[in-house]
Amino acid sequence: AAAKRGVPVFNAPFSNTRSVVELAIAEIISMARRLPEKNAKMHQGVWDKSAKGAHEVRGRKLGIVGYGNIGTQLSVIAESLGMTVYFYDIADKLAIGNARRCSSLEELLESVETVTLHVDGRSGNHGFFGEEEFARMRPRSLFLNLSRGFVVDHAALRSHIESGHIAGAAIDVFPREPKGNGEEFVSELRGLSNVILTPHIGGSTEEAQQDIGEFVSGKLVDFAEGGATSMSVNMPGVALPSAPGTHRLVHLHQNVPGVLATINRVLADHGVNVEGQLLRTRDDLGYVITDIVPAYSDEVLDQLRAMDVTIRLRTIESE
Template sequence: MNTAAVSLNERLEDTDVRVLLLENIHTDGADFLRGKGYQVEALDGALGEDELIEAIQGVHLLGIRSTTYITEKVLNAAPDLLAIGAFCIGTNQIDMAATSARGIAVFNAPYSNTRSVVELAIAEIISLARRLHEKSTDMHAGVWNKSAAGSHEVRGRTLGIIGYGNIGSQLSVIAEALGLKVIFFDIDDKLALGNAKRCSTLEELLAEADVVTLHVDGRPGNAGLFGAEEMRQMKPRALFLNLSRGIAVDTAALREHLESGHIAGAAVDVFPIEPKRQGDAFESDLRGLPNVILTPHVGGSTEEAQQDIGRFVASKLRSFTEFGSTSLSVNLPELNLAAVPGRHRIALVHRNAPGVLATINGLLGERGVNIEAQSLSTRGENGYVVTDVAAEVSAEVLIELAGLPETVRIRQLS
């Protein structure tokens, strides 16, 4: 029998739901969940693996950002965990295979901070082109350096965008409105917006772009994407930005190309290793270079973006907990069956195998359970079925459903 599934048969009341939010998630997210009656604990910093294992005991919903890593070891220590909310875009910090295997839903905020990242990219492109960072440093040092040497307008320059997803494509539109010529490269077939031109190879983009900006995701294949060879292929005196993933760039190679003058300036917001808490020491190969703008992973850190993310992800966690909705889930099959007052709902995650639905319905029929509505969806190795029935199902029937060899997780929601 699947004992992991059996342990979740008991229905949770709102006041029983325990939530742990890490990494200074916006108070709107915590307030939303508290307003639903959930017990919410919010911490400012990230937690390491051992700290998280201790803190996650008895927690049903976990909220993180980009610095807390959810490993299989953590998940093994969290039998009560129902869902994880990544209050950011990326989810590479979560062991997705392990969460799916346990029927734990993962949600993120794929669009909420897009505008904030784009605005930072535009600001940094202009700042680098005008050498504002260097001029500001001189002024703080008491040096009046009023010179146009090395300062340029961005109008008429070519912007090369690597990764043409939500952020890259919106940056494309705004950059073009500023008078930049836009080219892009993406491994997927993406529709060009405005007058942007798609490059067939990365090499083609690097040879043409005056500014190169990375907007890729955190998939393992992007680790080391941009190294010494790619930098060598850039136009002499081009600018470079990375506001996407720290693992994508060889920072030691970037320093060498900045010091040699081949790359005229860089702006970097993400790093291979980042401090877990406010005030912790920060180390990087790029520190101390006058032609480099360093920011502490703040691309999406505006009040507007964090407020939107807090509300959005919190609402997804609540909808999954109370109604079994997996709309926009990163890992589980998407399903959103409208709730009808008076019905009782069973949510069952199962292995995607032929005949599972027939087996479930056959068992319910044999026990005299009347099905009033039902929805099934599959995704990869998992299937997910939500069933509304006329009366609350007995513990014995739930245990039988949990004992099916295909069952991963089962909950009676109402």
């Protein structure tokens, strides 16, 4: 709806990457040392000083499912802690450092002692990880999901935790989440030992929020001042370097053949010289930026706006 009105939407897909990675590392170490259980007992007044079931993460095998921005950075930090990293991704991704690429999810699950999910929110990932996948994991493995709540079958996860097959889990996202603070959180995973439940806070650090604000506001400034739509989530991505002494025409239109030719014909008919031009399309939208000499008549703009396919026309004066 925003795109059809010429309004770009921006997010900050990289700004909270470090925050998510640090939470994953903290939870891996916490579960390996069984800190959730130790902490709960201490609050109950129980002193349980024992090494049983507590392990270092150095030397353990970490399996990363989804080797994107978060997965790759997690891979680097995990290696620096002495972990051996395996990863699986449906896309052909280059391994970072000494990470080992698995040809299938099954291969990864059978190879590692800790599995962490960092997949995207595409509809095909609904129910991606369930009973069959948990059963393939090695006995006494650890499991993390900091990606999307609908990816994991929580009933199957509870069953495998209760049986002891899964030694610990850390879950930050859920199929059904409260709409606001104070509302009761309902989940099959409540009350389980060595299970860390967090309220979707993977990217919720002050540093990440600061970076998100700066990144997105910068993108909005770029759009307002130069029409740039790079990394927009709903419009074609276009960024044309500014040309001093020109005026910029920013034309959003329906993606049909011949639009660029029509725009240039209008300019040519009025003797307007083009200094620079760039067109990109996305689905049913087309977006073209054209830098022209400042001398042109209002009739040029009137004709461009009057085109049947025009959604929005902006003019920007370069400094």
